[in-house]
Amino acid sequence: FSFLQERLRYVLVLLLLLHSTASFYVPGVAPINFHRNDPVEIKAVKLTSSRTQLPYEYYSLPFCQPSKITYKAENLGEVLRGDRIVNTPFQVSMNVEKKCEVLCNFPNKPVTLTVEQSKLIAERIREDYYVHLIADNLPVATRLEFYSNREEEEKKKEKDVQFEHGYRLGFMDGNKFYLHNHLSFILYYHREDVEESQEHTYRVVRFEVIPQSIKLEDLKADEKSMCTLPEATGSAPQEIDPTKENQLLFTYSVHWEESDIKWASRWDTYLTMSDVQIHWFSIINSVVVVFFLSGILSMIIIRTLRKDIANYNKEDDIEDTMEESGWKLVHGDVFRPPQYPMILSSLLGSGIQLFCMILIVIFVAMLGMLSPSSRGALMTTACFLFMFMGVFGGFFAGRLYRTLKGHRWKKGAFCTATLYPGVVFGICFVLNCFIWGKHSSGAVPFPTMVALLCMWFGISLPLVYLGYYFGFRKQPYDNPVRTNQIPRQIPEQRWYMNKFVGILMAGILPFGAMFIELFFIFSAIWENQFYYLFGFLFLVFIILVVSCSQISIVMVYFQLCAEDYRWWWRTFLVSGGSAFYVLIYAVFYFVNKLDIVEFIPSLLYFGYTALMVLSFWLLTGTIGFYAAYMFVRKIYAAVKID
Numbered sequence: 208f209s210f211l212q213e214r215l216r217y218v219l220v221l222l223l224l225l226h227s228t229a230s231f232y233v234p235g236v237a238p239i240n241f242h243r244n245d246p247v248e249i250k251a252v253k254l255t256s257s258r259t260q261l262p263y264e265y266y267s268l269p270f271c272q273p274s275k276i277t278y279k280a281e282n283l284g285e286v287l288r289g290d291r292i293v294n295t296p297f298q299v300s301m302n303v304e305k306k307c308e309v310l311c312n313f314p315n316k317p318v319t320l321t322v323e324q325s326k327l328i329a330e331r332i333r334e335d336y337y338v339h340l341i342a343d344n345l346p347v348a349t350r351l352e353f354y355s356n357r358e359e360e361e362k363k364k365e366k367d368v369q370f371e372h373g374y375r376l377g378f379m380d381g382n383k384f385y386l387h388n389h390l391s392f393i394l395y396y397h398r399e400d401v402e403e404s405q406e407h408t409y410r411v412v413r414f415e416v417i418p419q420s421i422k423l424e425d426l427k428a429d430e431k432s433m434c435t436l437p438e439a440t441g442s443a444p445q446e447i448d449p450t451k452e453n454q455l456l457f458t459y460s461v462h463w464e465e466s467d468i469k470w471a472s473r474w475d476t477y478l479t480m481s482d483v484q485i486h487w488f489s490i491i492n493s494v495v496v497v498f499f500l501s502g503i504l505s506m507i508i509i510r511t512l513r514k515d516i517a518n519y520n521k522e523d524d525i526e527d528t529m530e531e532s533g534w535k536l537v538h539g540d541v542f543r544p545p546q547y548p549m550i551l552s553s554l555l556g557s558g559i560q561l562f563c564m565i566l567i568v569i570f571v572a573m574l575g576m577l578s579p580s581s582r583g584a585l586m587t588t589a590c591f592l593f594m595f596m597g598v599f600g601g602f603f604a605g606r607l608y609r610t611l612k613g614h615r616w617k618k619g620a621f622c623t624a625t626l627y628p629g630v631v632f633g634i635c636f637v638l639n640c641f642i643w644g645k646h647s648s649g650a651v652p653f654p655t656m657v658a659l660l661c662m663w664f665g666i667s668l669p670l671v672y673l674g675y676y677f678g679f680r681k682q683p684y685d686n687p688v689r690t691n692q693i694p695r696q697i698p699e700q701r702w703y704m705n706k707f708v709g710i711l712m713a714g715i716l717p718f719g720a721m722f723i724e725l726f727f728i729f730s731a732i733w734e735n736q737f738y739y740l741f742g743f744l745f746l747v748f749i750i751l752v753v754s755c756s757q758i759s760i761v762m763v764y765f766q767l768c769a770e771d772y773r774w775w776w777r778t779f780l781v782s783g784g785s786a787f788y789v790l791i792y793a794v795f796y797f798v799n800k801l802d803i804v805e806f807i808p809s810l811l812y813f814g815y816t817a818l819m820v821l822s823f824w825l826l827t828g829t830i831g832f833y834a835a836y837m838f839v840r841k842i843y844a845a846v847k848i849d
Contacts, residue, residue, distance in 0.1 A: 238410055238470045239343055239410070239411075240399065240408040240409070240410060241301040241396075241408065241409045241410070241411070242301065242406055242407070242408060242409070243301055243302045243303070243406075243407070243409070244300050244301060244302075244303060245300065245301045246298070246299070246300055246301075247299045247300065247301055247342055247343060247394070247411060248294065248299075248342070248343075249295050249297040249299055249340055249341070249342045249392075250279070250292050250293060250294055250295060250340065250341050250342075251265030251266075251270075251292070251293050251294075251295050251338070251339070251340050251341075252265070252290050252291070252292055252339040252340065252341055252346070253265065253289055253290055253291055253339055253648055254267070254268070254331065254336045254337065254338055254339070254376065255289075255336065255337055255339065255373070255735050256331075256334050256335050256336045256337065257335070257733060257734045257735060257801065257802070258334050258335045258801075258802050258803060258804075258808070259334050259803070259805065259807075259808045260649075260733065260803065260808045260811050260812060261642065261645055261647040261649055261807070261808065261811075262288075262289035262290075262647060262648050262649045263331075263336075263646075263647055263648055264291040264293065264648040265291070265293055265295070265338070266293065267646070267648075268324075268327065268328060268331060268376075269318070269320055269324045269327075269328070270295075270457070271295075271296050271310040271311030271318070271457050272296065272311070273294055273295065273296040275294075276293060276294065277293070277294050278291060278292065278293050279292040279293070281583070282582075282583045282584070282587050283583065283586065283587045283590055283655070283658075283659075284582070284583025284584060284585060284586030284587040284588075284590075285582050285583035286583075286651065286652065286655050287583070287586050287590075287651060287655075288582075288583055288586065288649075289647065289648045289649035289650075290582060290583065290648075291648045292341070295340070296310055296311060297310070297392075297459060299342070299392065299394070299461050301396070301409055301463075302396060302409060302463050303461070303463070304461060304462060304463060305459070305460050305461040306433070306435070306436075306460055307389075307426075307433065307434040307435060307436050307458055307459075307460045308432055308433060308434065308458060308459060308460070309428050309432040309433075309434055309456055309457070309458050310456075310457040310458060310459055311457060317423055317454045317455055317456050318454070318455055318456065318457060319452055319453070319454050320447070320452060320453045320454075320455070321452060322449075322450070322451060322452060325447050325448060325449050325450075325451070325452065325453050326449045328376075328377070328384070328386060328447050328449075329384040329447050329449035330449075331376055331377075332376055332377035332378070332379060332384045332385075332386065332447070333379065333384070335375075335802075336375075336376045337371075337372065337373035337374065337375055337376065337735070338373055338374055338375075338376055339372065339373040340373075340414075340416070341414070342392075342394065342411060342414045343410075343411040343414075344580055344582075345411060345412075345413065345414045345473065345474075346372060346373070346414070346477065347373060347374060347392075347414050347415070347416045348370040348371060348372060348373075348413075348414065348415055348416070348476070348477065349370065349371040349373070349374045349375070349415070349416060349417070349418070350368060350369075350370060350415055350417075351368070351369045351370065351371055352367070352368055370415075370476055370477065372477070372735055372736070372737075373735075374387065374390070374416045374418040375387060375418060377420065377447070378420070380444075383446055384446065384447045384448075384449065385420045385444040385445060385446055385447065386420060386445050386447050386455070387418035387419060387420050388419075388420060388421065388445045388455050388456065388457050388458065389418070389419040389420070389421045389426075389436070389457075389458045389459065389460075390416050390417075390418055390419075390458075390459045390460075391416065391417040391418075391419065391459070391460045391462065392414070392415070392416055392459060392460065392461045392462065393414075393415040393416070393417065393462050393464065394411060394413070394414055394415075394461065394462070394463050394464075395411070395412050395413035395414075395415075395463075395464050395465070395466035395468065396409040396410060396411055396412060396463060396464075396465060396466065397409065397410050397412045397465075397466055397467070397468060397469060397470060397473075398465060410470045410473075411473075412466050412468040412469075412470060412473040413466060413468065413473060413476060419436075420444035420445045421436065421437065421442050421443075421444065421445055421458070422442065422443040422444065422445050422446075423445065423454055423455050423456055424443075425437040425442045425443060426456050426458060428456065428458075434456070434458055436460070474578065474579065474580060477579070477737055478579070478737055478739045485723060486723070486724070486727075486740060486743045488723075489723035489724065490743060490746055490747070490750075493719070493720040493721070493747070493750050494746075494750065496716075496719070496720065497716075497720060497750050497753055497754050497757075500716065500754070500757065501753065501757055504757050504760075504761055508760065508761070508764060512842060512845075515533060515534070515535070516842070516845050516846055519533075519535045519846045519847070520846060520847050533768060533770075534764070534767035534768050534770075534842070535846055535848075536695075536770055537695060537767060537770055537771075537772040538688045538843055538846070538848055539688070539689070539690060539691035539695065540690065540691060540694055540695045540772040541688070541767065541772045541774070541839060541843060542686040542688065542690050543690050543694060543772065544611040544612050544775075545611070545773065545775035545776050546776070547776075548608060548611035548612070548613050549608060549613060549615070549618065549619045549622055550622065550626070551607075551611070551775060551776060551779065552604045552605075552607040552608040552611065552613070552619060552623070553604055553619065553622040553623040553626045553627075554626065554627065554779070554825060554828070554829075555603065555604060555607060555779070555828075555829050555832060555833075556600040556601060556603055556604025556605075556607075556623040556671070556675075557600055557623065557626065557627035557628075557825055558600075558825040558826055558828060558829025558830075558832075559596075559599055559600045559603045559604070559829060560593060560596045560597060560599065560600030560627075561593070561822055561825055561826045561829075562826055562829060562830065563592075563596040563599050563600075564589060564592040564593045564596050565748065565826065566748070567592055567596075568585065568588055568589050568592060569741055569744050569745045569748055570745060571588065572585065572741040572744075573741040573742050573744070573745045577741075578739075579737050579739065590659075590662070591662075593667070594662050594663070594666040594667040594670070595666065595670065597624065597666070597667040597668070597670035597671040597674065598670040598671070598673055598674040599674060600623060600671060600674065601620060601623055601624070601670065601671035601672065601673065601674025601675035601676075601678060602674035602675070602677055602678035602681075603674075603678060604619065604620075604623045604671075604674075604675060604678065605619065605620065605674065605675035605676065605677070605678025605679035605680075605681075606678035606679070606681050606683065606684065607678075607684070608675075608678075608679065609678070609679050609681075609683045610683035610684040610686070616675060616676070616679040617672075619675065619679075620671055620672045620675035620676070621668075623671050623675060624667060624668045624671035624672070625668075627821075627825065628663055628667065630821065631818055631821075631822075632659075632660075632663070634814055634817065634818055635651075635818070636656075637814070638810070638811055638814045638815070639651050639656075641807050641810060641811070642807075642811070644807075645807060684836075684840070685840075686840065686843075687840060687843045687844035688843050688848050695770075695772070697770065697771050697772070697773070698769070698770050698771075700769055700771060701769070704765070704766065704769055704771065706777060706780060706781065709762055709777070709780075709781040709784070710780065710781055710783075710784035710787055711784065711787070712762075712784070713758045713759070713762055713781045713782060713784040713785075713831075714783075714784025714785040714786070714787050714788045715784075715785075715788065716754050716757075716758055716785075717751050717754040717755050717758065717784075717785040717827060718785040718788035718789065718792075720747065720750045720751060720754050721747045721750070721751055721785075722788075722792060724740075724743060724744060724747045725789065725792060726796075727740070728744075729793070729796050729800075730800075732815075733796075733800075733801060733812070734800075734801075751785075751827070751830075752830055755782055755785070755827045755830040755831045755834070756830060756831065756834035757834075758782065758784075758831065759778055759781070759782040759830075759831030759832070759834045759835045760834055760835055760838045762778065762781050762782075762835075763778050763835040763838065763839060764838070767839070774835065774839070775832075778831060778832050778835040778836075779828045779829075779831070779832045780828065781831070782827055782828045782830065782831020782832060782834075782835070783823070783824035783825070783826075783827045783828035783831070784827075785823070785827055786820045786821075786823040786824035786827060786828075789819070789820055789823055790816070790820045793813075793816040793819075793820070797809075797812055797813075797816075
């Protein structure tokens, strides 16, 4: 028991180290030092809604525009996410307060929204859109304060604070629409230590906003574009009537506060996950379950195998043994090449490519290199890594194809380079056409699509060919037993040896080990949250690899004991069984967590979910296949075959 305690202590220390790694932060950009009165530029990123899943650029709505609109040059990840970073007319200076200022037009000439514009704004408010701004690369957040379920006395003292990304475009009351036309910016700065003779420098460490809706008549503005805000109790909100023209003023105020937060930890408020306990619970739960199962499986399999091998290797009663049933009986057929060896090796090659990419991305992100401050870095890295990992995918696919007695290596290499990426590109292209139709910024622009095609055919394809060539030339995998000329007859199989039953049985353990993390990843993708617990994710990935391998070995052992030697395709399909559960979970998440009602958002959700499930099946299927292949070669190498 003390040994077990010692082991658990080691596991906990490892987890704590991983957790500290998850919060360790390598800045994406160098800090910018401001002096007093220096301009702090506020830029707009996009408008998002978890109800429609369609991002729009900031100026798709009739907001105030600066004299010259300039878009920031963006990386691949930002374009794919639908970010269109653009300048805004907000004039903010470091440590300079502004009580209330009119943003555009003079007070005597308010902004007039046409009926079309009013309709559009009302529709976006109904669809629950959020506006995302950034100042010094920090995203704006709305502070939400609420009382937690504590005792009455404590309630008065302490409020729980959470931050919502962006701010709501407006709100509805009954059938009326109200627009947030006044923004109170609260910026926090950290005063840097400097020598006495030098001027103080400041760094922006937090960016909050309090959006308000104030009627045109209640905003008292003078000729200098200054305005006075009404008392909170007596003001009426600014209504947007979609059936007629509306007049309003866009105004803003700026308030600066000093903060103790250092620049390096300024992202912590955005990344604080309220449910870290759930992660610990899920990880420890998964680790215990996986260790427990691996112990049991190893004991059973090793004991049974030792017994089998000892029986099979007894010289004297070989005749009795041959009458028995068991996995030794199929030794002459177990390495018989399956149907469609080219497609099998191509899918496994893509699986290896995905495995290498995911492993490197999660590891690098765990070290803090892909922080959210370098926007779009994660997606850009994943795209480029997938292209460059083609050389490994090609190598493994080529070697396996040679082992399966394949001869047409050029066709095999082309199949590996185009089968999975072709499906992904096809689905994305169809979905992109729908997004284009909605004029959303989430649509991938045509030049970016051409660039991605060039990367696919200019980087990935040649690398897959290169890897395939060397893999095909290399010595094939050494199979320990010869294959008979005539295939053996397969006895009738029991109901539980059915493929679908196998998928259901095999998928449950790997899925159980990772489904809590899956919930947070889904929230990050579909509800515009930040996901930054890559330390946890790395551990979950390791658990997933271990559990897939174990399940695959057990399933292939049962299959060979039932004298069914057609294990190549079956192992690949069954090991990816957890992808089936991911699909069911995605449907559950759609019904219970998301408020999507329209056709195109639903199509986007299920289109991207299909891609995720396909990729996950390839990944887990490949892990399981290679584990089973190593296992089969090991056990047949241990038996003496006459």
